Amino acid sequence: MIKKLFITLSAAIMSTFFMVTQFTLAPTAFAYPHPGGLYSQQLIDEVKINAVSSNPWKIASDTLIAKAKWLQPEMPSAVATFYVPAYYSDPAAHTAASAILQDDVKAAYVSAVAYVLTGNASFGNKAIDILNNWAYINTDIGGDDSSLVMSYAGIGFIQTAELMLNYSGWGAADKAKFKEWVSVVFLNKVANPNKLRTNNWGTWGLFDAISAYRFLDDSPNVLSSITLLKSKIDAQIALDGSIPEEVNRGVGGLRYSYFYLAPLTAAAQIALEAEGVDLFNWISPQGKTIKSALDFLLYYMQNPVKWPYYSNPTLPTATEAWPYNLFEAMSDYYPDPTFAAFASTRRPIMETGHHYAWTFPTLMKSGRSLVSETFDGMPIGAAPTGWIVTNSADSSAVITSISGNEDKSLAISDTNTAGASLVHKLFPTQSNIVTAQWSFMEQTVFPYAKFGLRSGATFATEIYTAGSNLVYRDASGTYITIQSFATNTWYTIKIVANPMTKTYDIYVNGLLKIANAPFTNPVSSLNSIAFYGGWAPTGMVYINNVGVMK
Template sequence: MNPTVTIPSSNLAPNSGFETDPTVDYFTHGNGTFTWTTDAANNGNSSTKIVSSQPAGSYARWLSKTDIISGQANNDYSASVWMKTINVAQYGMLVINFWDESLNYLGGYESDKSMTGTSDWTEVTVQGNSPSNTSYARIEFRLYGPGELWIDDVNLSLTKTIPTPVPSSTPTPVPTATPSGYTSDHPGMYLNANEIDAIIKKVDSGQQPWKEAYDKFMNEDVPAALNTKIQSVTYGGKVPPSGDIHDYFSETPYTSDGVYNPYADKSDYYGAIAVGKAVRNLGLAYALTGENKYADKAVQLINAWSVNPETRMNPKFTDFNGQSYVEIPITLTGMFYGADLIWNYQGWNVADKNVFKSWVGDISTSRGRSKESTPTNYENWKVLFVSSSAVITGDNNDMDWAFQYWKELVPIQMDEKGQMVNELRRTRSLFYSLFSINAMTQTAEIARHRGIDLYNYKTDDGRGLELAFDFHAPYLAGKENWPYQEIRPDLFEYATFELAHSFKQKPSYKDVIDKAGRPVYEKRTMGPVTLTHAK
């Protein structure tokens, strides 16, 4: 074994002792109270602090600004910090992660989870190797679950382990931690770059059904998206009960189950529909054509809704007068899809993009990670919202939570036939059954792009997406009569079966598509699914 020499760099962490205002170099994310405090310090007079009553599974964090620490590719990094805890139900954690020149997340490393309960100042460390295209390094100090966490004396350094020249020996590799999480390449939510290239080739060669779907999309949907007015929750509608016009407010949509109230104030909901639909269509148009005008318009809509201080929506779910939690997931997931498709557009201001990422993380966290005892379609859309927001934020913990909860919901919501049992009591039982399956399928599509196969996931007794597809297909195709109450038999979720057919080319799935008639359109989040996912 060759002897080695390890050469550490100086401390790369800005304001490492937090003796001056940390908000110059660091920012915060999550639900909690974030302070620069003198009530405890490992050294000097000051530290940073997080106090949170967040539920288990959620986390709050201080983070170095993403572009403030220059990174070097293919280097070993070492980070340490001193932490103190009081009544921490889960744990405190140190994280280092890496970003490319366009601020795309490349992966990261997490410390162990030993900082739990009540502990005096303790050093926490983590090591890892930077990817080949690293331009920036970021350090994070996370509090998982409720409790109090102090942070002080952070150190980040890079090292090179250089073997000394002993001719007959072979250097021993220096072990590093295993990167956590999934690829965070953009685009990568429902489509990746290779899939987009394949669509373009099919359209260019006139292949059907892609050419017809493309023409309809570019001639009808895209011009409408370009003409979409700037949307904001601050424009019109009633003032929310909070008195803050930046809060999302939407009156309850129903007079009874499945029966709409035509007099409800839905201004913010209609605005969310418009911005989600337009940003998605503009993002897809940019991905397929490369024309900047589509990305420019998408950025304008994103900034008005979530970035500009005068017009942005407060990044949180609100609960005024029983308003529906499902409205935000079924609309803004489309905005995330479009943002993912334009992510690498050079005309998107980096500072605005970072504000948007923070906004997405905040609104996702605000929904909480509680689990309903009798889950309905709301829970499926919550899972989709968390996983789609994690595409934007690069938050692997949220992605893990979403995929795990998706699996937990299958045996609770689905019986051995494939029926969505918690929807069968509804007056629109078939519609809401398909509404649940739609969200489950979209989450499976996000998982597929991260190497996780939820399409083929089955419980021990065979429950899973395929069973749900198989059970519902004959009713949608008109081959059997639905045996439960359905007061609106003219409004169904056919588009899900374009993805089902993409997953497995069963004739029963194609029967549903034929009944609907191509090109099929998923009206909430995914848009022209025949164009993007047909087989």
């Protein structure tokens, strides 16, 4: 009896242990951090601090809060079947039908951002009321332009939900219903059918899909979306940066190019934040890049008379945010000061009402930029404002305009074989990765002009012009050729410097030339970018568009 009892108890204990062990070892459900995607909690916290007194965040925040208050009376107006007529068949009916969705998205998204920045529950409740209304009522998407409008406007609901997911005022049943709407309506009837198209419908569909899958914590489908995004970059962007499907669309070629790139770049941000895949700096198998497409668009936005596809292309009106919102956002990803300079004329930028990719680019700036200099606002003949200039006899560093237009640059001149000019710009000390970019040009060969990042007075990275070659100096003092260069030609150099590994990568005109070059001097932090005329040789070097980013 005792033996039988012992066996019975042992079996019970083992059974209990097995069940507990099974429960303990069972894998937990995967979840991305929320909020996330476009705007992480870390970024939101940074913006809260900056919005107190620092511009452009403060003025952008004030503008947003005022709009959120103005939108408080907005009543949700979801429909069971969302239908929008084709624009080119009936523009007025298209606009009216679109507004049913667009007005609700605007009120929800603006209110959600206002809530996460202020904690004001009235903003949070407004956002949730609208999300719930569409989740419970909308069950279908009609034909014609219905899925396109839901794609480029309805994505704002996903971004709203991402911000509000942890809000205590959003009940579990309502959250579940909204997630059901995302899966059954938004993904199945909008995002997934559209994402395979090769024009802007496709990039909006892909942005929709990767955002929705991230919101639903579906990592496998986020990863498959990243694969599709790579294929779009490789197949749909031309080597010159144009978007063939969009540039040939008559008078709207510039706007449609923007309308393709806005969701493409927003999808790239989701890929970076969710899975650590950096497509902003990725070079496709055929040599295509996002940056080349942005450069192409910016050039023709600034030079529309040169647009080769159609005379007098449509440009934004004085009140429209496109494509300023795109370049404001992209100034957080590339150390290219021309992006921020272009966008700054429209700050604070907020794109609400029509489509929702880069909606709050001024407000939600990350503050990664350390130096952003085009020299364009400085008087010709003067030393560069905000830079420290040290000249020896017969050397100088002044603002000039080579072609006599508004595009100014810094000219470093040296006619003294025993002297030089050093120009440097300080930034807060950085011990993590720093990316720097600048353009240079020599009209005649100026041997041993030097460019680099410094720690105090010590150059960590040293790149030189040596005859007709670009070279870098390694830790042993050896000069190693990067590539040749031609006079009277601008070259853009980018370096990605890592004080932790004391190495840096060198890019020329967007192409990686040297990986893991050793620091010339093994410093542990960086705090300035510097340009130096050769000590013994004489000559002149022009510097332009200097950017440094952490």
